[in-house]
Each structure stands twice: as C-alpha cells, then as structure tokens.
Amino acid sequence: AQDDEVSVGVLKFGTVSWLLDTIQHYKLDEKAGVKLDMLPLASNQATAVGLQGGSVDIIATDWLWVSRERAGGSDFTFSPFTTALGAIMVPPDSPIQTLGDLKGKTLGIAGGPLDKSWLLIVAYAKRTANIDLRTETRQVFGAPPLLSEKAIQGELDAVLNYWPYAARLEAKGFKDLIGLEDVVEELGAKGEVSMVGFVFSEDWAEDNPKAIKGFLEAAAEANELLATSDEAWERLRPMMKAEDQATFEALRRRYREGIPERTTAQNEADAKVLYRFLRELGGERLVGPSEQLAPGTFWIGKGS
Amino acid sequence: MTITQSKIRRDARPWASSGPVVTLISFAGFVAVWFLAAYIADSKLLPGPVEVVEFTIDEAVNGPLLSELGITLWRVAAAFVIAMAIGSVIGIAMGESVVLNRWLDSWLIVLLNLPALVIIILAYVWFGLTEAAAIGAVALNKIPNVIVTLREGARSLDPGLDEMARAYRMPAMERLKHVILPQLQPYIAAASRTGLSLIWKIVLVVELLGRSNGVGFQLHLNFQLFNVTAILGYTIAFVAVMLAIEFFLVQPFERYTTRWRNRPV
Amino acid sequence: MTITQSKIRRDARPWASSGPVVTLISFAGFVAVWFLAAYIADSKLLPGPVEVVEFTIDEAVNGPLLSELGITLWRVAAAFVIAMAIGSVIGIAMGESVVLNRWLDSWLIVLLNLPALVIIILAYVWFGLTEAAAIGAVALNKIPNVIVTLREGARSLDPGLDEMARAYRMPAMERLKHVILPQLQPYIAAASRTGLSLIWKIVLVVELLGRSNGVGFQLHLNFQLFNVTAILGYTIAFVAVMLAIEFFLVQPFERYTTRWRNRPV
Amino acid sequence: MNVTRPVGETGRFEIDIAEKTYTGANGVPVPVIRDFRLQIKPESMTVLMGPSGCGKTTFLRILAGLDHNFDGSIEMPEETRIGFMFQEPRLLPWRKVRRNIELVADEAFTEEDLLILADALNIADKLDVYPGELSLGLARRAALARAFATRPNLLLLDEPFVSLDEPTADRLRRLLLEVWEARPTTAVLVTHNPREAVMLADELVLLSPRPTHVLETVPVDVPQNERTPAMIEEIYSDLLKRYPENFAA
Amino acid sequence: MNVTRPVGETGRFEIDIAEKTYTGANGVPVPVIRDFRLQIKPESMTVLMGPSGCGKTTFLRILAGLDHNFDGSIEMPEETRIGFMFQEPRLLPWRKVRRNIELVADEAFTEEDLLILADALNIADKLDVYPGELSLGLARRAALARAFATRPNLLLLDEPFVSLDEPTADRLRRLLLEVWEARPTTAVLVTHNPREAVMLADELVLLSPRPTHVLETVPVDVPQNERTPAMIEEIYSDLLKRYPENFAA
Numbered sequence A: 001a002q003d004d005e006v007s008v009g010v011l012k013f014g015t016v017s018w019l020l021d022t023i024q025h026y027k028l029d030e031k032a033g034v035k036l037d038m039l040p041l042a043s044n045q046a047t048a049v050g051l052q053g054g055s056v057d058i059i060a061t062d063w064l065w066v067s068r069e070r071a072g073g074s075d076f077t078f079s080p081f082t083t084a085l086g087a088i089m090v091p092p093d094s095p096i097q098t099l100g101d102l103k104g105k106t107l108g109i110a111g112g113p114l115d116k117s118w119l120l121i122v123a124y125a126k127r128t129a130n131i132d133l134r135t136e137t138r139q140v141f142g143a144p145p146l147l148s149e150k151a152i153q154g155e156l157d158a159v160l161n162y163w164p165y166a167a168r169l170e171a172k173g174f175k176d177l178i179g180l181e182d183v184v185e186e187l188g189a190k191g192e193v194s195m196v197g198f199v200f201s202e203d204w205a206e207d208n209p210k211a212i213k214g215f216l217e218a219a220a221e222a223n224e225l226l227a228t229s230d231e232a233w234e235r236l237r238p239m240m241k242a243e244d245q246a247t248f249e250a251l252r253r254r255y256r257e258g259i260p261e262r263t264t265a266q267n268e269a270d271a272k273v274l275y276r277f278l279r280e281l282g283g284e285r286l287v288g289p290s291e292q293l294a295p296g297t298f299w300i301g302k303g304s
Numbered sequence B, C: 001m002t003i004t005q006s007k008i009r010r011d012a013r014p015w016a017s018s019g020p021v022v023t024l025i026s027f028a029g030f031v032a033v034w035f036l037a038a039y040i041a042d043s044k045l046l047p048g049p050v051e052v053v054e055f056t057i058d059e060a061v062n063g064p065l066l067s068e069l070g071i072t073l074w075r076v077a078a079a080f081v082i083a084m085a086i087g088s089v090i091g092i093a094m095g096e097s098v099v100l101n102r103w104l105d106s107w108l109i110v111l112l113n114l115p116a117l118v119i120i121i122l123a124y125v126w127f128g129l130t131e132a133a134a135i136g137a138v139a140l141n142k143i144p145n146v147i148v149t150l151r152e153g154a155r156s157l158d159p160g161l162d163e164m165a166r167a168y169r170m171p172a173m174e175r176l177k178h179v180i181l182p183q184l185q186p187y188i189a190a191a192s193r194t195g196l197s198l199i200w201k202i203v204l205v206v207e208l209l210g211r212s213n214g215v216g217f218q219l220h221l222n223f224q225l226f227n228v229t230a231i232l233g234y235t236i237a238f239v240a241v242m243l244a245i246e247f248f249l250v251q252p253f254e255r256y257t258t259r260w261r262n263r264p265v
Numbered sequence D, E: 001m002n003v004t005r006p007v008g009e010t011g012r013f014e015i016d017i018a019e020k021t022y023t024g025a026n027g028v029p030v031p032v033i034r035d036f037r038l039q040i041k042p043e044s045m046t047v048l049m050g051p052s053g054c055g056k057t058t059f060l061r062i063l064a065g066l067d068h069n070f071d072g073s074i075e076m077p078e079e080t081r082i083g084f085m086f087q088e089p090r091l092l093p094w095r096k097v098r099r100n101i102e103l104v105a106d107e108a109f110t111e112e113d114l115l116i117l118a119d120a121l122n123i124a125d126k127l128d129v130y131p132g133e134l135s136l137g138l139a140r141r142a143a144l145a146r147a148f149a150t151r152p153n154l155l156l157l158d159e160p161f162v163s164l165d166e167p168t169a170d171r172l173r174r175l176l177l178e179v180w181e182a183r184p185t186t187a188v189l190v191t192h193n194p195r196e197a198v199m200l201a202d203e204l205v206l207l208s209p210r211p212t213h214v215l216e217t218v219p220v221d222v223p224q225n226e227r228t229p230a231m232i233e234e235i236y237s238d239l240l241k242r243y244p245e246n247f248a249a
Ligand SMILES: Nc1ncnc2c1ncn2[C@@H]1O[C@H](COP(=O)(O)OP(=O)(O)OP(=O)(O)O)[C@@H](O)[C@H]1O
Pocket: D132, D133, D134, D135, D136, D137, D138, D163, E022, E023, E024, E025, E030, E032, E051, E052, E053, E054, E055, E056, E057, E058, E059, E087, E210
C-alpha cells in the first residue's frame, strides 16, 4: 500500500530536525508505514504559521500554545517530544550562587515576559527564596542568540535561555544556576514534564490515523536510537553546528536527558498543575480564557 | 462644428470630491471591507474591526498600550529626525557634487543593501542593548534611503534658478531656504512619508530583537501567542497616530508649502 | 579690481574625480576601514573582509549560497516588478487626480504603516506557505512606498508641458512616454533604488517566516548560531550583486536617460 | 449640431466669452476677460494687440480648448488641427529638437520637409541638440517649426517673433505667410509690434486692458504679399493717429 | 592686483575673451565666442546687438561671473553689485512677487521704494501673487523690478523690454534711464530693437554671428535725455545705411 505522507514543519538545525533527520536516514518512517516530508523553516513562528495555514501537518511547540488555541476554538492537540527546558546560566566566575543572589542583577530572558520557563522560575523563586524576580531584578528581553552573546560579553549577569543555547553556554564554562527539572518538581509535578511536543489537528489525526500513528512510532524509535547510539549522533554532528567537542557533548547530553519517559497521562496530570501557576502569573494573555488546561490538549489517540 | 459652452463652476464642488467628506466615506469603506472580510472568514486569524478596536481601547485603559505606544513613538521620532537631518545633508551634497558622489556612491549602495537585521545585530553587539544603539541602528537603516531620494532631487534642481541666485550673490543660507529647499519639497515629502513608515517598521524589528518595551515588543509577544487581535490592535493604534499626523500636521503643512502651485493637494 | 582669468579646462580631469578610479579607491577605502576595524576589534563578532570573502567563496563553491542567492534574487525581481508597476500606475493617477487621491489617501496611509510582519503573517495564513503568498506580501509592502514617491512626482509635473501636449492633441501613450515619464525619471529612480533595497529587506523577513530557502532563511539560521561571518558572507554576496546591477545596469541607463541635462551623473 | 465637413476646410469661428475669471492662490478672483465677442473668418489672419497682461494668452488658451473654465461659448469647425506656439518655447528638454518637432508633426511630414523647414528657420544645425543647448531665440524658432510641422487648420501664435534680430524676424514673417497660404489655415497671432501687425493682419483686433474685450476690429484690405514697406508705414501712422493710446510711445 | 576702492565707484571693464566653447551633450564642441575684446566705460550704457544665437547671453553670463570656463580674462571693479535681468524671468515660483524682489534688494531698499518701483512698472496690484499667476509681460516686469531693487553697480539686461506693448515698453525705457542716472551704474543691455538701442546707448556694440566677436562699436554722443524721436529715427536710418546686413529687414 502507498505510504501515508506526513509533512512536518521544523526549525532547520533545531533539535526536532535532528530527530527527523535520524528518522529519514534510518528509514524509520517507511518501517512505520508513513512517508516523512520535512519542511525546514527559519523560525518557530514560521512553523506555527504553516500549521495554521494548512501548509504542514505537524509542528513542534508547547502544550500551552495548544491549550490556548483550543480555548479559542481550534482543535490542535499535543504529543510529548522532549522534557528539556531552558535554564538560567551564569558566567564561570559569577558570584551568583542561588536565585536569591539575582537580586538587583541584570537578567536576560529569551522569549519575553510571558515565557513559560521564566514564569515557572518566578513562581519557584517566590516559594523557595521568597523573592519576586519580576520586581527585584532588571530584565532584558531579546532574541535568544543575542542574549547568549551578551552574556558572554558580560553585559548580562545571568541569562535564561532555551536549552540548546544553555548547552552551548555550558560548553563555554557557564554554570546552571537552576534547572527547570527542579522547578517543576517544587511546583508539584510528579516528574519531568514534557513541555514541547508534536502538535497537529485532531481532525487531521482522525482522518489519517495511520499517518499519525506511524509518525509517532517512528519518532519514538528514533529517540530510542539517539538515546543509545553515539554513532547516530556522530552522523548528526554537521547539522548541530557545534563549534567544539564540549558543545557537541553538552547538546547530546541535554537532548538525551530530555527524552520523555513517562506516559502522556502522567504528563497531562503534571501539565494541569503547572497550568495553574502559569495562569496565575501570565494571566489570560498567556493561557487564554480557559480556567484550566483545555480538555483534549494532550492527544490520547487510538493506539497511544 | 464644435461648440464649447462653458460655465464657470464656482464652488460647485460635488460631494464626491469635497475633502473631509470623501476621506470619511473612504475610511468608512475601508472599515466596511474589513468587517465583511472578517465576517466571511469567520476565523480568529482575522478578527473584525469591532473586536480589534475593543481590544485597543481595553489595552489603552487597562493595559500598557499607551505607554508602549509612547515609547515607540519617541524612538520613531528620534530616529526620524536623525535620519532626515543626516540623510538630507549628504544627499543634497552628493546630488550637487559629482566628485563627492563618486567617492561615496559605493558606500551608499552597500549601506542601502545591508539587511536591517545585520545593522541591528551589530549595533546591539557593539554598543550594548541600549536605547542609543536601538535608535542609531534604525536611523542608519533609513539614512541611505533619504540620501538616495534627496540626491535625485538635488540632481534635478533648476540650473536657471541657481544661476539667478549666484548672479544676485545670495548668501548660502538664503539660497538654501528660498531656492533649494522649495525645489526639494516633493522629494522631502516622499522621503518623509516613506521614511516614517519605514522607520516604524524597523523600530519594530529593533524592539523585537533587543528592547523590553514598545509596540514591536508587544507585537512580537502577541505573535508568539498567535494573538492576531492584539497584533492588529497595536497596529491600528499606531496607524491611527500616523493618520492623525498625516491629516492634521503633514497635509496642512504641505498645502501651505505648495499653495503657490494653486492646485489642491 | 577683480581680474578673472580663465582657461578652458579641456580633458584636464584630475584623477581624484575620474569615474572608475574614484569608485575603486573609495571601495578599497571601505574594505580597508572594515579590515582595520576587524583587526582592532579582534572578535568573532566582527570578522575581517578576508575571512568573510573566504566564507562566501567556500559557500558558493561547496555550499548552497548560489542557489539561495538565485532564489532570493528571483523573489526580489518578481516583487520589484509587481510593486513598481502597480505602485506607479496608482501613484501617478493619485498625483494627477485630486478626487482619486482623496478617495484612496487613507487606505494608502493604513497600508503604508501596516507592519511588514502583519502583512506577511496574514498572507501566509490565508494563502499558505507558498511562493505566490511570499512574493505578494513583499510587493504589498513596497507598493505604498512607490505610490507615495510617484504621487509627489505627478504633483510636480510641469503644467506648461502638459498644456503643450494637450494643445497638440498628443495621444495618451505618447504623452506618457515623452512628456510624463521623463519628468518622473528622478522619482522613478528614487523609488527603484530605495525599492530594491527595501524589497530585499522584506524578502529576508518573508523567507524567515515561511520559506525553506533563500538568503533570508540562511541569514536567520546563522543568526541563531550567531555566526557573524556567515551572516556577513551572505550579505556581501547580495550586496555584490546589487553593486553590479547599480554600476553596470542602473547607472549606464541613468546616464542615458539624463544625458539631456548635459551634466555627469 | 455636428455637421461633418471635408477635412481641411475650415469653418466659422464665433467667440462669445461673457466672463473668464481666475482665482488666485490667495483666493482673490481676477477677472481677465469680460464680454469678449469676436468672429474670425476662416482662413484669415487675425492679429491681436493689447496691453501686457490684458488677457491675450488666456484667450488663446480658451480658443485651443485648454481651458474650459469660463462663462460663454466658442463655436468652431470640428476636427481642428491646432498648431500652438506658446509665449515660452515649451519644448521637451529631454528630446532633441528634431524629436520635439516630429512628435507632433503631421503624418505626411517627411524628413525632407523637416530639413526644408529647419533651413528656412535657420536651425538646421541645431536639429540634433537638446533644447537646453539653444539660445532663447533658437528655442523660439524650434517652437515655431513645431507649430508649422503639424500643418494646422488653426494656427495660434503668441508673440512668435520676439527675441529675434530684425533680419531673422522679417524672414520668419514671410515664412509664416507662405505656410499660411500654402494650406487653408486660420491664424490668430498676438504681437506687440505694430509694424509686424500691419504687415500680417487681415484683421487687426485691438483689445482693452484687463478684463479685456474687443475695442476695435481694423480690417487691412490689401493682400499681404502686396504690402510694401511704405504702405505699412502709412497704415501704421494712420493707426497711430486713430488709436494714439494703443500705439503711441 | 586687488585694489580696494570706495564702494559705489565703478572702474574700468576690460574684456578679452579669446575663446568660449560649449561642449554639447553629444560631445560636439560649439565655439560661441572668439577673440572678443571690449572695453566698457564706467557708468556708461552699452547696448549689444547681434543675430539670434550669436552668443550675447553667453557673454553676459561670463561678465556676471556665472561661467568661468572660458579662455581669456575679464578685468572689472571689485565689489561689484550685480543686477541681472535674464532673458527669461527666473522668478522663484514659490515666493510672492514681493518676496522675489525683497530677497535680493539692497539693504536700504524700503517698502516705500518697492511701492514706487512697482507703480512705475505697473505691477503694484501683482505684488502679492505668485509668479505663476502672472502673464509673461508681467513676469518680465517683476524681474526688471528685482534687477533695479538691488541698486546695482553693474546692471545686465538681456532683452528687457520684449513682450511688452509699445506704451509700456517706452515708459520702462525711461524708467531705466532714471534708475541708471540716479546712481553710478554701468549698464550692459542686449536688444534686437534698433530704435530702442539708439534711444538708450552710449555705445552701440554690433556683434558678429557665432562664434561672436565685436564687429563695430558705434558711439552715440548726444546725452540720452536730449534724444528726440526725430533724432532717433535719423541715427537709425544712418545705421541702416552703414550696416545694412545688421539692421535691414
Ligand atoms: N549649454 C550649452 N551647450 C551647448 N551649446 C550652447 C549651450 N548654451 C548655448 N549654446 C549655444 O551657444 C550659442 C549662443 O547662445 P546664446 O544663448 O549666448 O545666444 P544669444 O546670442 O543670447 O541668442 P538669443 O538672441 O537667441 O538669445 C547658441 O548657438 C547656442 O545654441
């Protein structure tokens, strides 16, 4: 039978593209009975535009976006891809040891004031260190690569950045001030929560059950491979644009750590918990009108 | 045999051509088209005018719209003044002096074609994530456009009037004021109008890449949230300001400076 | 007592003002400044010209530079042609007809001030991530600028020549070709130069937001990696093309159309 | 009302302008023409004379159909082919003199015709230069060549022979008579030079100051080519006697 | 070489232009002046006459210091204040007539002076309009007013009285003489009107066709205000006899 086609919009050189490339290289898609069609794009917004405009079937983004869209009437749904999250990084010789030390410092934040990692950390800091980072630090919002560079230049005391950027900083000797894993745990999650996942339309999934099932299977298998095989990583090296071995290793380690291990149901339960904090701090702007995580945000498809 | 019979039409302006009425009708038409399109599309990717205006008002009263708009307008104004001042001087000089033009031409083309992104990144990297870097980067993006437009203007100056001014030994400043600038008026008008809009577009990028406030920052934030209502809400707030500037400042000024043509503008 | 003693300076062009020489020296100066700045900065955030050119050549030979550049140039060209054609027609019409201008003016200002981002997103959302949507969005961004510039041109047309053409009953096309377009030449030149550069800047954004190839796509990828060498490498490849177009196409053409002024351009 | 006639035949001109008023940039109305009634005989040469600023150019513009914004009526033959020499040359600066002429020339106007005309006007060596490289007198002659090259039925000339030395001006006046006689042409000419007026006119129209109207129509009955210099001086001094305020220095 | 003199006093003018050549847009050189030698007496009125296109305007431009690209030398008093009436009006279209005049007027030129001058030129009612609303004759008078208002030491007039009716032209010629006599002014005037030339000239300079040079300098020794119409006609017919190719029709 003809393999079902699945087109995926991804950030070229982004972490999802590593996965997809692995799938294609090892022909995992054919094995699962689908044909993977990759549309590389240059920004996350582009992928979202592509999904909305119907140009691609699947993209990678977070469940918060999905919940908000659902609350607005659309039928997107989410399947976990990675639990890796951003981290606050400080320079090697920084005096900042704890969140409390951030008081009065300049903090770069990728993704803006409604960034989910940022809000979760704010909630965490309130609980554990009793400081409101939003009022007691000076925040600089900006493009992720620019903020990384500014941290290296020393213009920023600390930077909260997406995990690939954090990994690159780590390779330069930067230290993790706080990992999001600890944060979500403190806030009540039962384990690592998958924030980023594959997002697609429920209608589409129901019309193409074979396609979505095959794609998720292929993805899981590829993750399996990446979790164990160093050789598979060597192959990806050129795409990763790691300037040195340390960066390469940091990226690989963080990727492996982020492979979700828990079930969708467990993830969903924790997401509901985190949603409350995000709603409280980000308001309707961030989460949309829904009081709680919109039902159906996590995809419980047939066969999953 | 042709018979021409004319009657002087004194103040017989039909409604279809009288200034404010037409502007209002035309604007209403715009809103109507938008309304219809939104109604037909029925998608939250194309919210209707009512929804957007509601958002704008709400955001102005309860949200940060006014302060963000103020900040952006300040940046636009600062960059505009800098770009027009520097660009006009260089542009006129390049239009008048062939030699200077040869010297600067290739620099100009390079600068003209440097992507905004590149200039902005380099400005931020070298001068820090500061207000000065942001405004400077925007001005630098606009300056070559002003130069190009005013250079064309300077090249098409009337040599007859120039001779007149020289024969009568008009001092340089007088010559600029009474001979050169009035001839450059259409070029300055074109550079200003396209300039304001270009600058505002670049300010958005600048704010997106490295500022923590302003309309561009908000737009980006809402873009991440895919909140088209908010995007359009912020946009129309800015566009409304621009419309006000256009109709209450620029056009009266233009009518004043071109009244000698004795044609309505 | 003043004595004026003049000698006709026939072909006594000093080297400092002769065309190609100056252009070359000036360009060399540009490279030298860059080289020095890079040398002093000694940072990977400001790679020197050698490094960048090496990257460009390498990327052209072994990498996708040529095909990406080709794609981007095609988009720039298509959007440019569309924008100039539509913008000129509307701009001239609005400049000539006061009534039409009143009708379209507020639409124009709205369109002029719509952020590129908004137009691009809406185009992509409604028409999909297609080439047509991309080019259309870019053209739509540029059209109002062309309109504004050419409207100023049409407004400053010489009424004397217009009367002449009407008295002699010149057919519309002839009038356009021999009376109107030559007068609009400086405006067209300004709109084209600033237009090409603006379009290319917007193409970058369009490529960033929804295309899988092109220089803009590459620029953004390299921005994410903060690879300034690559960013500058792609930039200078494009700028080189623009310089070539300017010096080998636009300027000879301009010299031809303005030779009646009998002044070097 | 539209009666078709064989092309080339000119018809009656009935001019009745009750009022023509400009509105200045400051909003002040400037009445320029009032109760202006004139009949022009087909194929005649009408010469208008009137004080500077009275409204002669305005009248020619209305006659040429360039200004419809007046109160009154103009009746004239249809399909009129107009040659208009404006008071300023109004050449296209970006087209060579040759092109300026060719662009509006009659279809049957050949390169040979052009050379003959240019020779007669003494601008043959300037055909391939741009108007910006002409002296004013040369530019005016080029504009005259353009008006002639259209082979008009209605020839409007606004002070055609100023800025020319007397020998050249005189040659051109004769050329005008030739061109005018060669084909059925109605000519209307404005001048301030009384001898020129007497030399050329079938009908001499004297105009009042602004707002202008016809003061007097003086027919000159001798055919143009029979007028000797002595006769011209005689008619001129006669006019000088009859209308001292219009001619006397 | 620069000797300072009291302002207002004019000195000798020594003109020696070996060659002035334009290069056309097509690259062809156009020699316009060759071996042009002329002395102009201070405070005199020099009238230039020559065929259309010979190089008169070019010469005036060189004299005014607007064109340095020639071969030869010009010697003239320093600190010369120039009034130049060009062949076309060259008014600033975006400034009212009043401003056009004031912008270049002498510092001591008052509003009253302006009104007197405007009255004399019959443009008093046009002071507050833009040049685009003037007839050509009115515009030329405004340009003349501008040249007079500078109170120049050197007054250059390129066909100042064309496009004017004879009564007006005559009044303006008298006005010119008044202005010229009122202060020490050296005037150089171009005209194609021989009677005008004879009426005004201290020295009448006849020029050859292009490339132009001085054919003849004809002094007219009677003071201007003593010249009667009869005397002018007499001198004119005398000239007509002596230089038929320059004056005869
Ligand atoms: N910029 C120029 N380039 C080339 N030739 C020119 C230029 N300006 C003038 N000429 C030529 O130089 C000659 C003299 O011109 P000029 O204007 O001095 O004549 P003129 O004596 O003032 O004539 P007129 O009585 O018609 O005003 C003319 O043949 C003219 O074509």
